[in-house]
């Protein structure tokens with residue numbers, strides 16, 4: 238499923254026009270992203286510009302409640318930029334269901350990195366970067382990233398995207414596409430200065446930025 242289809246699907250679900258009664262299993266593609274023998278991505282500690290530290294690790298099913306909490310702490314603007322639909326009055330059951338699905342990662346065909354901070358003695362997810370493989374091995378993977386508002390602007394997004402790209406390269410993937418609105422200076426700034434070659438195209442208000450991971 239490409240990004241435009243994803244956006245349309247999210248839009249239909251958010252407006253209740255296509256809300257499923259039960260959560261259908263996500264069909265697996267007919268190939269697997271090789272999981273590296275030694276996975277150097279998790280956990281790593283990132284130091285932010287304001288001296289805060291977060292640990293990055295792979296998401297696990299036990300993170301579902303943390304993803305729900307993260308969602309409710311995102312501003313309307315951040316939700317819009319990540320999910321492409323206004324999610325002010327979203328159904329809480331839909332949020333829980335989606336979080337469960339997004340936490341139940343199949344490492345053979347998905348990578349989801351969580352940046353975790355310890356706050357008030359609780360482990361909280363403050364950012365997530367992820368990609369899911371497409372239906373065929375030669376298609377591009379679709380990457381996405383979100384950082385909780387009170388952690389934005391401190392260098393977390395840049396570092397996390399670097400880790401995501403590293404994970405994609407380790408799996409031999411050649412391209413990663415990120416969809417964004419045209420007026421998203423933060424993600425555009427990050428991508429421009431990352432040093433990874435990229436191409437862009439623009440359709441129906443959405444920028445498609447394709448990172449060329451092979452160099």
Ligand SMILES: CC(C)(COP(=O)(O)OP(=O)(O)OC[C@H]1O[C@@H](n2cnc3c(N)ncnc32)[C@H](O)[C@@H]1OP(=O)(O)O)[C@@H](O)C(=O)NCCC(=O)NCCS
Nearest residue numbers: 318319382383384389390391392393394395422423424426
């Ligand atoms: C995009 C996003 C992940 C960036 O995360 P972040 O932790 O703020 O990223 P960083 O701090 O590493 O870098 C962001 C850069 O954009 C710059 N920036 C942010 N807003 C800006 C603006 N309005 N104009 C110009 N630059 C801006 C920041 O100053 C920073 O640059 P700097 O390091 O030179 O100061 C975060 O803003 C976010 O979650 N946005 C909502 C979801 C989203 O847009 N996802 C991308 C599409 S899937």
